[in-house]
Amino acid sequence: MEATQAGQLVARILAGEKSAEEELVQQYSRGVSIILNRSTGDRSISEDLSQETFQIALEKIRQGEIREPDRLSGFIVSLARNLASDHFRRSRRLEGFADPDEAELIPESSPSQLDRLLMKEKSKMVRKLLDEMSERDRQILYRFYIAEDDKDRICADLQLSSLHFNRVLHRARERYRDLYENQKL
Amino acid sequence: MARDMDHQHIRENNVISLYLMGKLPEEGRAQFEEHFVDCQQCLDEMELTNDLRAGLKQVTKEDGLSKENNWVSQRGRAAWLKAPTLWQPRLLAYAGLLFAVSLTAVFFAGARYHRSELAETKRLLDDSQRRYAEERQTSENLEKQLQASADKAGDQKAGDQQPQSLLASLQPAPLFFLSATRGADDSKSTPANHIEVSTTSPWIVLSLEFERDPEFQSYRARLINTEGNVLWSAEKIMPPPSDAIAISLPSGLLSKGDYALVLDGLTSAGRYVPAAHFSFRAIVQK
Numbered sequence: 001m002e003a004t005q006a007g008q009l010v011a012r013i014l015a016g017e018k019s020a021e022e023e024l025v026q027q028y029s030r031g032v033s034i035i036l037n038r039s040t041g042d043r044s045i046s047e048d049l050s051q052e053t054f055q056i057a058l059e060k061i062r063q064g065e066i067r068e069p070d071r072l073s074g075f076i077v078s079l080a081r082n083l084a085s086d087h088f089r090r091s092r093r094l095e096g097f098a099d100p101d102e103a104e105l106i107p108e109s110s111p112s113q114l115d116r117l118l119m120k121e122k123s124k125m126v127r128k129l130l131d132e133m134s135e136r137d138r139q140i141l142y143r144f145y146i147a148e149d150d151k152d153r154i155c156a157d158l159q160l161s162s163l164h165f166n167r168v169l170h171r172a173r174e175r176y177r178d179l180y181e182n183q184k185l
Numbered sequence: 186m187a188r189d190m191d192h193q194h195i196r197e198n199n200v201i202s203l204y205l206m207g208k209l210p211e212e213g214r215a216q217f218e219e220h221f222v223d224c225q226q227c228l229d230e231m232e233l234t235n236d237l238r239a240g241l242k243q244v245t246k247e248d249g250l251s252k253e254n255n256w257v258s259q260r261g262r263a264a265w266l267k268a269p270t271l272w273q274p275r276l277l278a279y280a281g282l283l284f285a286v287s288l289t290a291v292f293f294a295g296a297r298y299h300r301s302e303l304a305e306t307k308r309l310l311d312d313s314q315r316r317y318a319e320e321r322q323t324s325e326n327l328e329k330q331l332q333a334s335a336d337k338a339g340d341q342k343a344g345d346q347q348p349q350s351l352l353a354s355l356q357p358a359p360l361f362f363l364s365a366t367r368g369a370d371d372s373k374s375t376p377a378n379h380i381e382v383s384t385t386s387p388w389i390v391l392s393l394e395f396e397r398d399p400e401f402q403s404y405r406a407r408l409i410n411t412e413g414n415v416l417w418s419a420e421k422i423m424p425p426p427s428d429a430i431a432i433s434l435p436s437g438l439l440s441k442g443d444y445a446l447v448l449d450g451l452t453s454a455g456r457y458v459p460a461a462h463f464s465f466r467a468i469v470q471k
Contacts, residue, residue: 031222126240
């Protein structure tokens with residue numbers, strides 16, 4: 001969303017337009033969920049915090065407390081991160097919990113039956129993708145995404161340019177997208 | 186919104202993957218979060234990358250591989266990772282020996298190669314000069330013939346107009362150089378490239394500058410307007426020797442407005458994948 005659009009959205013909410021509030025939630029909910037999921041590592045906690053984020057954001061906008069309406073995105077991100085930090089501060093006091101950044105390492109709760117089924121499908125698609133790739137490209141994917149080697153090191157080992165490396169990742173993602181979309185049909 | 190986080194920067198620096206792996210520094214992470222929180226394009230890309238990464242993790246788990254162990258030692262355990270690699274010491278030793286032996290041969294072959302390349306360049310230059318002279322002569326003859334026809338016709342009005350339009354078709358087509366804008370958020374920004382289409386030139390030539398990928402067998406070009414309609418397309422464009430492809434288009438296709446010329450590369454698997462994207466604004470001159 002452009003800064004001017006964000007400013008207009010804030011103005012519409014201030015004017016009491018209900019559809020503008022829905023628009024804000026729709027526009028930002030996906031992004032806020034990702035940020036909170038990464039901060040908390042727990043889907044149910046992040047859902048609660050997401051609701052709280054939008055509740056506070058809308059209250060502040062309605063009361064005209066947004067100083068820079070054009071920087072609405074920055075405001076919402078800060079709010080979500082602060083709520084995640086507060087949550088962990090409270091939890092730490094109660095349970096001796098970790099820092100929110102460390103919390104990213106906390107594993108998710110055990111997967112449901114549906115999660116397992118979806119994961120099986122993903123694995124099937126990835127195997128198909130790997131079958132179509134050259135050995136070198138498979139090594140790039142493994143070393144970057146699983147072994148988490150640095151890009152520079154992988155490029156040096158495999159004598160690749162940065163551009164070529166990016167192309168391999170880009171093609172892998174595009175092919176995966178194709179497989180995913182074909183599966184949905 | 187984080188203005189300095191544009192899509193080109195995000196793509197070239199693998200920002201999405203690094204964010205998902207928790208490897209972005211704090212400042213970069215804050216900037217990227219501010220960017221992607223309302224950017225549907227990045228959110229889609231993140232979901233896709235996250236999915237792919239989760240699928241890869243699942244496959245490695247099923248194959249008994251893990252992130253913690255050295256990946257080289259794991260190659261033998263998964264068929265999809267089996268491959269001899271250049272950094273294996275024995276292979277490196279052989280490569281070194283081969284390199285030393287080859288170096289002498291390459292030195293002598295190099296001098297010979299450069300001599301033959303020079304001769305070839307000279308031959309090509311002579312050839313193009315000869316063709317230019319021939320074409321110029323043909324053009325002059327045609328102009329003379331057209332002028333003679335016009336004189337004969339006697340009708341001053343028709344005589345003025347017809348040769349002019351025919352002569353116009355003989356004029357060289359204007360050439361425009363376009364820089365790739367692949368990955369940029371074209372829907373929101375003004376195109377970086379501008380071209381001026383003249384109604385007197387029936388054709389224009391676009392020189393598309395991009396980094397050529399040797400893996401592509403051929404290219405496909407498509408001209409798309411802002412409504413997403415494909416106005417023109419061409420397939421089987423052979424890879425150029427340099428990092429530029431020249432495309433000729435009837436200038437009548439373009440009216441005032443923004444366009445995208447999308448270049449797709451044909452992979453060895455027979456699929457087209459995006460190779461480069463050129464957005465441009467056309468201005469029509471009368």
